[in-house]
Amino acid sequence: RVKEQGKNNFRFYTPDMNEAVSKKMKLEFGLRKGLERDEFKVYYQPQVDVTSGRVIGVEALIRWQHPEWGNIPPADFIPLAEETGLIIPIGEWILYEACRQNKCWQNQGYPPLRMAVNISSRQFQQSNLVETVSKTLKRTGLDPQYLDLELTESIIQDSKYAVSTMQKLKSMGIHLSIDDFGTGYSSLSYLKLFPIDSLKIDRSFTSNIFTDSKDAALVHTIIIMAHNLDLKVIAEGVETQEQLRFLQESKCNEAQGYLFSRPVIAGEMSAILTKQYDKMYK
Ligand code: C2E
Ligand code: MG
Ligand code: MG
Ligand code: MG
Numbered sequence: 098r099v100k101e102q103g104k105n106n107f108r109f110y111t112p113d114m115n116e117a118v119s120k121k122m123k124l125e126f127g128l129r130k131g132l133e134r135d136e137f138k139v140y141y142q143p144q145v146d147v148t149s150g151r152v153i154g155v156e157a158l159i160r161w162q163h164p165e166w167g168n169i170p171p172a173d174f175i176p177l178a179e180e181t182g183l184i185i186p187i188g189e190w191i192l193y194e195a196c197r198q199n200k201c202w203q204n205q206g207y208p209p210l211r212m213a214v215n216i217s218s219r220q221f222q223q224s225n226l227v228e229t230v231s232k233t234l235k236r237t238g239l240d241p242q243y244l245d246l247e248l249t250e251s252i253i254q255d256s257k258y259a260v261s262t263m264q265k266l267k268s269m270g271i272h273l274s275i276d277d278f279g280t281g282y283s284s285l286s287y288l289k290l291f292p293i294d295s296l297k298i299d300r301s302f303t304s305n306i307f308t309d310s311k312d313a314a315l316v317h318t319i320i321i322m323a324h325n326l327d328l329k330v331i332a333e334g335v336e337t338q339e340q341l342r343f344l345q346e347s348k349c350n351e352a353q354g355y356l357f358s359r360p361v362i363a364g365e366m367s368a369i370l371t372k373q374y375d376k377m378y379k
Contacts, residue, residue, distance in 0.1 A: 121177065127163060128174060128183050137161055137187065139194050140360035143369060144213065144331060144353045147345050152373055154211035154245065156353065157195035158360045159187070179219045188220045189229060196237040196244060198363050203243075207370045211272060213245040221252045227265045234269075241270035247297065248273065250281025260290055267292040274331070279319060288326055295350075296323045300334025303354070306343050317347050324348070 131137060137159055144154035161169045178184040192214050199212040220226060234241055246266065252259050263273055278296040298319055305312035316332070323330045332344050335354030344352055358369060 124174065124177055125181050125183070127166070128178055128181070128187075131161060131163065132183070132186055132190070134164075136163060137190065138362070139191055139198065140362060141198070141366040142353060142360040143357050143366070144211075144351050145357050147341070147349055147352050151377075152210065152357075152370065153351065154213055155199075155366060156213040156247070156360075157191055157198075157215070159191050160360075175217065179217050182219065184217050184219050185223060188217060189233075192230065193233050193237065196233050196239040199243055200237050200239045202367070202370065203239075205367075207367075207374065209240075209243055210370075211243050211245045212239075213247050213274065215247045215276065216252075218249065218251045218254070221248060221259070221262065222254075227262060227269075230266065230271070231269060242272065245272040245274055245294075247276040248293075249276050250278070250283040250287075253281075253283050253287050256287060256290060259287075260292070263292050277333075279315065288328075293328065295329035295331055297353075298330060298332045298349075300354075303332045303334045303340060303344075304336065306340050313343070316343075316349075320347050320349050 138161075140158045140160050141155040142158060143152040144156060145151065146153045159171050159175075161171075161174060163169055175184065178187055195212050195214050199210060203209050216226075223229070230244075230246070234244065248263075267273060272295070273291075273293045274295045274297055275291075275293055276297045277299040279302060280299045296319065298316055302312050302316050302319075306316055307313070320330050329350045331351035331353060332340075332349050333353050335341055335344065335352040335356045337356060340354075341352060341356060361369070
């Protein structure tokens, strides 16, 4: 089928595209149902202090287990959730769940951790974001200093709005991070405008430290730049002892990756924390 769109512009709709559209509709329907049917779970991945080796934070990562389709990775549904706006209820749910779980660990007597929650650009643009976050902290009783919001460079579309929203969150005492640092196309000047606390070096740099000397140089340089701006640095995707050593030598503050643990369910995370706690007091 050919559809005319103005004088010289033709769009071709092929059966392939119809298939893609119906696949997308199916996925969207699945997302709605998934919310109703409680198919989403939160997994937690430790964030480790590079010097002491201790877990000082965790990142909440969403998982979707569909009864027929099986496990669907976030990369396959978060973009559609953003597009359809479903990221709003999903994001509110995971924020609540992550804060609740963090408070629960504190109530159980574990040393307090910072809980990192990914905030998509669509969520960040919501005018009631600050209110939602503030309500969630109140409802769960979590102290704002133990919440870390991970924002990506894509939120910088409107930098005035971004700065004022970040300032509000910051003034509540919440920790702010830039996720996937170095992969966006934004200018560095936002680093002096944004009231952020840390940068997360993207896994694409970390994983190539020993295969690409330019990536090693970038990681090293990002850390120095961040420190000169009074920002902490966390490296994501750390898988080997050698990568960790490089990061230690480069004075990176924190690390996260399979070397320490894959993302795990809350119960397994408790076990990791218990083991660490036992070691500390032995
Ligand atoms: P991200 O926030 O950059 O999260 C890090 C991703 O790297 C996670 O993938 C994590 O499982 C993976 N990872 C961690 N360490 C390693 C490692 O050592 N090696 C390798 N190969 N991978 C590692 P995941 O869970 O599949 O999430 C992918 C992306 O989906 C996230 O990237 C984030 O952008 C998005 N996402 C996940 N959960 C949420 C959520 O609750 N809300 C929003 N808005 N986005 C989310
Ligand atoms: Mg993240
Ligand atoms: Mg990341
Ligand atoms: Mg990443």
